[in-house]
Amino acid sequence: MIQVEHLTKKFDDVVAVNDISFVVKEGQSFGFLGPNGAGKTTTIRILTTLLPPTSGKARIAGLDVTKASDRVREKIGIIFQDPSLDERLTAYDNLYFHAALYRVPRREIRSRIDKALAMVELLTSRHKVVKTFSGGMKRRLEIARGFLHMPRVLFLDEPTIGLDPQTRKVIWEYINELKRDFGVTLFLTTHYMEEADDSDRVGIIHQGAIVSLDSPERLKRKMGGAQIVLPSKDENERKLKNLKIAFRTLNDHVYIDVADGSVRDTLNRMIGQSINLDEMIITQPTLEDVFIKLTGTAIREEAAGPMEHLRMVRRVRGKNR
């Protein structure tokens, strides 16, 4: 459904997108993961015909984005990173205008708008002016709008940026519903690991180039097995040395890499040495780890390593009480 071959975009001397190639099959979701400024939005702008590429090719549903841009625009829907609603019009009017632009048959417009608004739970606010909406409501309206004309491919540029976790969750429920019920192809960019995790395939983009491209499971499997984290105490470290278990110490925590399938064995040995496991946590590799390994940098500072682990420890403890 989306074919990209050796796509490059330069702005003067800056290479924003550097020779990227990938394919997204119909009905699949593709997550573009990378920090701000990696070239995600530039790629989306090229694929949605807003920006001509410097070189390379991109096709949507077999149509070239530069040569057949008008026809490509009929096939796609976009949820932009930044707001793009007419704030002075009502929710209904925004959707009506969109439906008209995309030539939704007049008889169907009303019922489709109502259905879309019901799906994002904005039906009761349909005649309110968008200016009065909260950030989450606006986002939901944009999602309803992006799908109103039944596009074959839906582009989502950081669809949940700046929203609270609860709203993010709700929005993902809508998006997944679209994919499940209508088989729409999804292309999304994000810097939230959890969101990329749900994609069928993930492309990790760093400084304009795709450094890795695979399903999230396989990407993570390449990282190896689980990790056991303990508080760093002299006693713990001494006992681990006795057991000849390799570990690293970093910021008050001890990290033990465990090969696939040997978590139980390692834990048994640790219990044998009566290591205190009260504050232990076990983590599986995340896309964040994959990203750090591939690029040498963290996507988000606050999600990098020990601090996040510490937070997890607190969360786990809170639950147990």
Next chain:
Amino acid sequence: MTGFVRRFLYGSLIIWQRDMKRMLRDKHQFYGSFARPVLWLVVLGMGLRPVFKGNGGVDYIQFIFPGIVAMSLIFSAMWSGISIIWDREFGFLKEILVAPIPRTAIVSGKIMGGATQAMVQGSITLVFAPLIGVKISLVGFVSLIGIMMIISLALSSMGIALASRIYSYEGFGTISNFVIMPLFFLSGAVYPVQTLPSWLKVIVSVNPVTYGVDLMRGAVLGTFQFSIFLDLVYITGFGVVMGMLAVVLFRRY
């Protein structure tokens, strides 16, 4: 080809419809369109009336009346350009740019939207004609409406052309004031231009509003400074050039 024409017309219509919806929703703008002509008629008309005597027996308020109509047109047509900058600022322009309608349809829809707004403003100004003793014949009225349409379209095209290349709200405000003021004052709208120094007369003679005002004054008071033919050709030609410029400039992004 016919497919393109249909898509062009349809797209223009949709873009125009949205501007109309926005206009109808904005009540302040509506009140403003009553207040502004009153203000100018009173401030200029009453203030300068004693100074300005003996212009072929025409009362000053009647003399500037077509000029005030022209001013309404200039302001609202030029400020239609601001709606493009506004849309860009609030991100809505992207929604239009990725829609499957031709770029030219966006430009023409926007020009029509600006021109319609200008026509509404100009017509509101016309309401004051009887109050200041300006009598317009039926023929005069019909031709006045036609002239106003041409001027509105021409100036609205200019506003869109400017807005296609200016990216900030403040920038457009500055530039358009820089354009609006000379267009208005150096057009014979508020005073006769025969006595101006010759270098200023040059500006007057290239200013499209000069010819528009001449046409309107002719329709209202029956006196022309230039030939009707020259007036019509100049203002229409200006509009066509600006319209094409708007399309070319807007297409680039």
